[in-house]
Amino acid sequence: MAPNIRRLTSYLRQRIASLHDQGLRHAEIVRELLHNDNISVSYNTVQKQVKLYQSTGVLEKPCQKKMLPRKLSADHMDYINMSLKENNELTGADLVKKLHSVFGISVSKWTVLRARKHLGWKSKSTQYCQTIRKPNKVKRLDYAIRCAQTKEQFENVIFTDESTIKIQTTTRKSLYKEGTQPVLVGKPKHPYQVHVWAGISRKGATNIHVFTGRMDSLYYQEILSSKLAPFINTHFPSGHRLMQDNDPKHVSKSTVAFMK
Template sequence: MRPGAIANTLAKEGLPGHRTTVGKHVRALDQGKPIIYRPPRFGGQVKMTPEHDKFIDAQLRENDELTSVDLQKLLRDTFGLDFSKSVIKRHRYNMGWVRSGPRYCQVIREPNRVYRLAQCKEWSESGETFDDVIFTDESLIMLDNHAKLCFRNKWDKVVQAKLKPRFKHPVKVYIWAGISKRGATRVLIFTGIMDSVSYVNEILHRTLRPWIQKVFPNGHRFQQDNDPKHCSKFTRSYLQNHGVNWYRTSAESPDLNPIENLWAELKHHLRKTVKPRNQAELVNGILQFWKGVDEEKCQRYIGHLHKVIPKVIEMNGGASGF
């Protein structure tokens, strides 16, 4: 019997069956293949309701790294429904969820959040200007001669055009410096990890204290982070005995130290402009950059704190994102 006749017979019995479909089944039987019955779909794909949207939103707020595949599985396990990835992506987007690379910030423990919030509120209410504050810090500088962004011609088929060599164990140096609204200290460059004795002798006694006596003869506030060598009994004794006014600020707060942004500019300058190939070129690049760190640049970076402080208050002592 021909497929058309079979289809007519099925129609008389009130059964669905287009002759094209019947023909496929007949050929499958002739070839010894099994016939898989797929029930007809009415109304297209399963429609997503506000309840499903609310579920997706809650899951993403709990874990913002869930992919459409993850959400698809969660919806299936919770509601017993299969939604396509395209439907999930569309609803996710309509609820305001967009994909972006993560931005990282410092970890701030709860006790320090409380102290950060209190300190920023105090600064905000008192109209703090930081006119006599010396912001200091150390940083690790690694030899890197490629900027973070580059362009390539999409028609270039040469693989090497996309590859930039990088040292497995790059040369590195440590630097220390301070900035204030009256200018910057000189930058110290050293290798190896510094202990309390070296910190006091090389930095505080030979570099910082003479500079303070020259630039801030009528009073100052010296800011440093809570590194163990900064807080040791030996260091605290020196600061007290030699009239260095240690201005304590909250821990885990690099966003409240403007010299951190200056370090970022320095590292970008070294990668993009200097492109050092050895330690000598790296050190020379640092020294050349520091010659341009004048009073105006220092004031600009310190002034940025007036944007950071309200943000810290808004974040209830959390990371500002700056």
């Protein structure tokens, strides 16, 4: 039994138009689709599609242009857009309050959220990055420009750094049944954490060193001896460049003397 089509696909629209161009009538198109394509389409559907094709020359109706949300004028939309440019962390409730304070209008949060979406604003979880002081931004930009001009490929550069990983973590949301209380998750004041040292280069990565406690210059030098030195001897016997930040233990007198 042929399936009964409720919504015309692009192929089916093109097929109906092609059969119409061949001179077939509506009833003949219905029979042709049923016998040769095994598709059941009503007479009215074919009639409407042929009428659309004859009057507009297109196979589908164009999408309707999005209209501005009701209750909000162009001035309101401009104000919402300007407010989000000044502070991109404003919530829907914040914008409702600001609109009421400035324009004296009362709108729902959902009206504001639809307006925000219409303006092209999207919401996602905040992603954090390391804060860089303005003087260092200039220095980093200058360095990046020099690398681009000299076509630096970092062929013999080893990048090393440390990072801290907190062992305990929880998701931002949890579920609970209606009529029950949500389960509270204990959060220690000082969660257990470990530190990780590692290096990367164009020729591969060093072994990872995991440790707890505090790293001073002497301990840092022990890591360089046990993890970095063997990597250098294996992959960079003819010379290398070490790239690291200006952490005090990295640039201390004893560490500099050790590297020499």
